[in-house]
Amino acid sequence: MITADKLVPEESGLVALALAFAMSDELPVPIRQIMDPATTPAAFLPFLAAHRSVDLWFDDWPEARKRQMVAEAVKLAALKGARAAAAAFLPFVDAEILDKISYPQRFVLGRSALGRVPISHKAFTTYFLVKVPLKRPFNPFVLGRSALGRAALQPVHREPMRRVNRALVVSKAPETAFSVSFAHRRRLRLGDAPKLDGTHRLGDWVDRTRL
Known part of the structure; x- marks a missing residue:
């Protein structure tokens, strides 16, 4: 795989080289798991609900209900x-x-x-x-x-x-x-x-x- 630092000209300064390395890092973040309401950690559910513009939410709901609300957010929004x-x-x-x-x-x-x-x-x-x-x-x-x-x-x-x-x-x-x-x-x-x-x-x- 060609990373961004390989595309930087050899005469580039240290700042450009550092930026290239930063942009080509592979962060160990399971984005697909986090964005899925069925697999995201429970602590992430309020953030995922905000991301999907959930309007009906109570913090004392059971975890299963929170996951269901996030999963059905798009369908419920279309029904409003x-x-x-x-x-x-x-x-x-x-x-x-x-x-x-x-x-x-x-x-x-x-x-x-x-x-x-x-x-x-x-x-x-x-x-x-x-x-x-x-x-x-x-x-x-x-x-x-x-x-x-x-x-x-x-x-x-x-x-x-x-x-x-x-x-x-x-x-x-x-x-x-x-x-x-x-x-x-x-x-x-x-x-x-x-x-x-x-x-x-x-x-x-x-x-x-x-x-």
């Missing part, structure tokens, strides 16, 4: 602003879409539109019903306060919901907006026609699948 973008980003924050009403849909077929938000659907706004696991506090009571009433209880940790909002912001187009509901459970009603076999009672909680 599309209808499928939210469903592609939300699994990274342990969430799933149960129902969605997208603009310009103004009415919901098969259901009364009276009293429902979609009848006055705001332009370029998508409504989401999202399910995300929440963590209850280990000790819900606050020491030194009365246990009477709900004010004395520790609130549910809201970090999962904050991350869902971040994922939706990253996935949407700049000129669009969204509204998200996390109420994926509701009280049982007579309109649900529950079975009269004793398995259900009014006031029980049931899963929601629609907004």
Whole structure:
């Protein structure tokens, strides 16, 4: 192999010769391994994520999730602003879409539109019903306060919901907006026609699948 120092004329000075040697050195850096999200060292993952312009990233993610995000960065970037973008980003924050009403849909077929938000659907706004696991506090009571009433209880940790909002912001187009509901459970009603076999009672909680 012809190195740069072989191309320098013999009458060149020491500075030119030194530069030629520096430019022809073979550095022991495994570039191909480092740039591959499957083989790069874990400590390099944040730098590789920045290199690929990853917008959704949390330092406490498992290593496997970080590698997956870096590996899918190009595909996810191409989806931004599309209808499928939210469903592609939300699994990274342990969430799933149960129902969605997208603009310009103004009415919901098969259901009364009276009293429902979609009848006055705001332009370029998508409504989401999202399910995300929440963590209850280990000790819900606050020491030194009365246990009477709900004010004395520790609130549910809201970090999962904050991350869902971040994922939706990253996935949407700049000129669009969204509204998200996390109420994926509701009280049982007579309109649900529950079975009269004793398995259900009014006031029980049931899963929601629609907004």
